[in-house]
Amino acid sequence: MALVTLIHGAFNELWGPHELQARWTPALQDGLWHHDHSLDPADVAVCFYGDLFRLDPEAIDVEEWETSRAGTEELLAGLGGPGGLEMLEQAAGKATFDRTVDMVTIMNGDPTLAETARGRLLDRIGPDTRAVVAHSLGTIVAYNTLRRTPRSSSTRSSRSDHPWAQT
Numbered sequence: 001m002a003l004v005t006l007i008h009g010a011f012n013e014l015w016g017p018h019e020l021q022a023r024w025t026p027a028l029q030d031g032l033w034h035h036d037h038s039l040d041p042a043d044v045a046v047c048f049y050g051d052l053f054r055l056d057p058e059a060i061d062v063e064e065w066e067t068s069r070a071g072t073e074e075l076l077a078g079l080g081g082p083g084g085l086e087m088l089e090q091a092a093g094k095a096t097f098d099r100t101v102d103m104v105t106i107m108n109g110d111p112t113l114a115e116t117a118r119g120r121l122l123d124r125i126g127p128d129t130r131a132v133v134a135h136s137l138g139t140i141v142a143y144n145t146l147r148r149t150p151r152s153s154s155t156r157s158s159r160s161d162h163p164w165a166q167t
Contacts, residue, residue: 002129004039004045004130005046005129005133006046007047007133008047009134009138009139010103013051013053016048018046025039046124047120052117053106107137118145
């Protein structure tokens with residue numbers, strides 16, 4: 001079992017566990033290097049659940065899709081003028097927030113999806129796991145998973161004698 005399990009946040013639906021591991025592991029290794037520690041990439045696992053949020057293009061309600069995007073063309077056409085960048089920042093910020101709310105709502109409203117995500121995390125942690133590094137929505141998944149795990153389980157153990165606990 002991996003020493004470190006990484007769990008991604010929102011907006012990783014189109015990635016996969018291998019791409020995330022390839023991107024995150026060097027950063028994790030660099031951080032440990034700064035504290036005179038090392039980590040073999042084989043000791044890192046990724047809990048990936050982004051695929052659970054992928055939209056099925058055949059199941060999209062075209063009318064709803066078109067309604068939700070009403071005005072987008074006009075908005076984008078207006079970006080060339082004064083204040084265009086500020087308009088884009090506001091639109092992107094609102095869209096990001098709205099998508100995050102959607103993802104949390106879906107996660108909380110679909111017990112199967114939430115259970116699948118929790119199961120994927122539990123499949124990647126065990127007696128040898130020393131850290132779960134979570135980001136964004138992954139923090140919610142990790143918290144909800146670990147709080148449901150009995151304290152006697154090896155997944156909840158911690159070792160203050162491990163060198164990483166000393167830094």
